[in-house]
Amino acid sequence: xxxxxxxxxxxxxxxxxYEGAYLAAGKLRGKVALITGGDSGIGRAVAVAYAKExxxxxxxxxxxxxxxxxxxxxxxxEGRKCLLLPxxxxxxxxxxxxxxxxxxxxxxxxxxINNAGEQHPQQEIVNITTEQLExxxxxxxxxxxxxxxxxMPHLKQGSAIINTASxxxxxxxxxxxxxxxxxxxxxxxxxxxxxxxxxKKGIRVNAVAPxxxxxxxxxxxxxxxxxxxxxGNTPMQRPGQPEELAPAYVFxxxxxxxxxxxxxxxxxxxxxxxx
Ligand code: NAD
Numbered sequence: 001x002x003x004x005x006x007x008x009x010x011x012x013x014x015x016x017x018y019e020g021a022y023l024a025a026g027k028l029r030g031k032v033a034l035i036t037g038g039d040s041g042i043g044r045a046v047a048v049a050y051a052k053e054x055x056x057x058x059x060x061x062x063x064x065x066x067x068x069x070x071x072x073x074x075x076x077x078e079g080r081k082c083l084l085l086p087x088x089x090x091x092x093x094x095x096x097x098x099x100x101x102x103x104x105x106x107x108x109x110x111x112x113i114n115n116a117g118e119q120h121p122q123q124e125i126v127n128i129t130t131e132q133l134e135x136x137x138x139x140x141x142x143x144x145x146x147x148x149x150x151x152m153p154h155l156k157q158g159s160a161i162i163n164t165a166s167x168x169x170x171x172x173x174x175x176x177x178x179x180x181x182x183x184x185x186x187x188x189x190x191x192x193x194x195x196x197x198x199x200k201k202g203i204r205v206n207a208v209a210p211x212x213x214x215x216x217x218x219x220x221x222x223x224x225x226x227x228x229x230x231x232g233n234t235p236m237q238r239p240g241q242p243e244e245l246a247p248a249y250v251f252x253x254x255x256x257x258x259x260x261x262x263x264x265x266x267x268x269x270x271x272x273x274x275x
Contacts, residue, residue, distance in 0.1 A: 037116030041215025194262030211268025234269030
């Protein structure tokens with residue numbers, strides 16, 4: 001994340017018309033949501049939409065930086081509380097602490113959004129080091145086990161868990177082999193966990209599988225040519241904006257999806273994927 005570009009617009013990708021005409025209806029009034037990777041990109045848009053819907057927010061993110069404060073300011077502007085929890089999602093002890101602090105300071109936990117993720121492009125599989133492999137799996141999927149385990153004692157009937165998967169779980173990405181594998185694991189994890197807890201505890205578990213979304217992750221991990229083509233292969237022929245992802249998370253976190261669990265919602269510019 002050394003080359004983060006928080007503004008997100010580039011000459012190649014002027015922000016498409018999206019006025020953030022999000023109509024809040026109080027669907028998450030009184031709820032507390034913990035969002036990993038809620039400082040930036042998709043997580044930030046979800047945090048702001050959740051705040052508009054009436055939820056207090058805890059944000060877990062990797063490093064102290066401006067984005068987290070910016071997100072907090074946006075949440076507070078909606079009149080909601082925002083707790084900032086810097087730390088590594090791959091660290092189980094930190095996950096336990098982060099959940100405890102959320103419950104202590106915000107009064108409970110109703111919705112867990114496992115959204116933090118990282119990627120390291122590589123051209124050939126022989127160049128993927130074991131160190132990188134372990135890191136990607138630790139951040140993208142081990143973290144979900146840590147946070148779900150920490151959250152379980154606090155989640156109750158009607159609570160929701162939402163995991164951020166990816167279109168790469170279904171189609172693969174030839175330069176993101178380890179990343180694609182973690183995202184496939186997230187889909188299986190979502191299904192198995194739902195079957196494990198939805199009947200017994202009434203906690204719903206679903207995933208969102210984004211296609212190409214224009215966030216700071218993209219210019220920080222891809223070269224100029226990849227960036228210029230980013231999103232061009234989707235039926236809509238453009239990348240999505242983070243605000244176009246948020247409504248799916250609101251739906252899956254609210255009672256509007258009370259009979260939906262173990263599913264994946266694809267928010268990907270119209271790509272048809274199997275599975
Ligand atoms: P982003 O870089 O804007 O946000 C991700 C955030 O995750 C970072 O800001 C960071 O704070 C957090 N994070 C990363 N590693 C962490 C760690 N070890 N501990 C704590 N926090 C950590 O990227 P984004 O595009 O908004 O990505 C959000 C999720 O969406 C990721 O899971 C990503 O894989 C997924 N996704 C993104 C796209 C896309 O095109 N942008 C497509 C499919 C899926």
